[in-house]
Amino acid sequence: MRGLFISVEGPDGSGKSTQVTNIKEFFESRGRDVVLSREPGGTVIGERIRNIILDKDLKEMDPMTEAMLYAASRAQHVSQVIMPALSEGKVVICDRFVDSSLAYQGCGRGLGEAVAVINSYAVRGCMPDLTFLMKLDPEVGKHRIEENRAEQDRLEQEKLAFHRKVYEGFLELEKEHPDRIVGIDASLAVDRIRDLIYAKLEELLG
Numbered sequence: 001m002r003g004l005f006i007s008v009e010g011p012d013g014s015g016k017s018t019q020v021t022n023i024k025e026f027f028e029s030r031g032r033d034v035v036l037s038r039e040p041g042g043t044v045i046g047e048r049i050r051n052i053i054l055d056k057d058l059k060e061m062d063p064m065t066e067a068m069l070y071a072a073s074r075a076q077h078v079s080q081v082i083m084p085a086l087s088e089g090k091v092v093i094c095d096r097f098v099d100s101s102l103a104y105q106g107c108g109r110g111l112g113e114a115v116a117v118i119n120s121y122a123v124r125g126c127m128p129d130l131t132f133l134m135k136l137d138p139e140v141g142k143h144r145i146e147e148n149r150a151e152q153d154r155l156e157q158e159k160l161a162f163h164r165k166v167y168e169g170f171l172e173l174e175k176e177h178p179d180r181i182v183g184i185d186a187s188l189a190v191d192r193i194r195d196l197i198y199a200k201l202e203e204l205l206g
């Protein structure tokens with residue numbers, strides 16, 4: 001029996017975390033065992049890698065180093081958490097997964113195809129059954145973060161031009177994988193977004 005793997009993606013400040021919690025409640029109310037996780041992180045090793053990647057003092061980090069660190073965190077996460085949970089029939093909900101690398105490092109940093117190659121080793125065919133892409137103008141997302149957070153991490157501190165490229169990357173992925181990636185208008189009210197997501201999940205469960 002294989003469980004269900006769901007990822008939530010989108011630009012910084014697009015309200016992913018709120019919806020991740022809603023998706024968890026959706027499955028728990030149906031009696032499913034849910035594993036909630038995030039990237040970078042999700043394991044002890046991954047959380048340590050996360051601290052390095054997001055450290056705002058490490059401005060000299062090479063883009064390829066960055067891409068490999070995200071992939072390293074992912075490799076550990078897939079083998080230690082995601083694959084075992086799926087093989088036990090659980091529902092895995094992940095706040096960001098490989099699409100973030102393709103958008104941020106592939107498009108944002110301009111590393112292109114190399115990112116897909118590196119990540120094929122990390123993911124080993126373990127791809128989400130469904131991915132919700134929270135679609136929000138990166139400028140709006142950036143404003144939300146600047147208003148709500150005292151301190152921004154290394155990636156959040158990037159200029160708007162970088163976040164625009166990342167967003168274009170996400171839109172490109174949505175076009176390439178229409179069966180897996182479901183775009184959600186993240187400018188709507190949170191309850192409306194939850195209803196759209198729940199409708200899609202009902203459809204998935206048949």
Ligand code: TYD
Binds near residue numbers: 040095096098
């Ligand atoms: P996240 O913890 O989701 O931050 P937030 O809650 O602010 O959205 O992700 C941290 C940052 O890492 C975020 O700016 C996106 C970036 N990121 C990548 O650049 N590549 C990746 O593969 C992942 C998973 C995240």
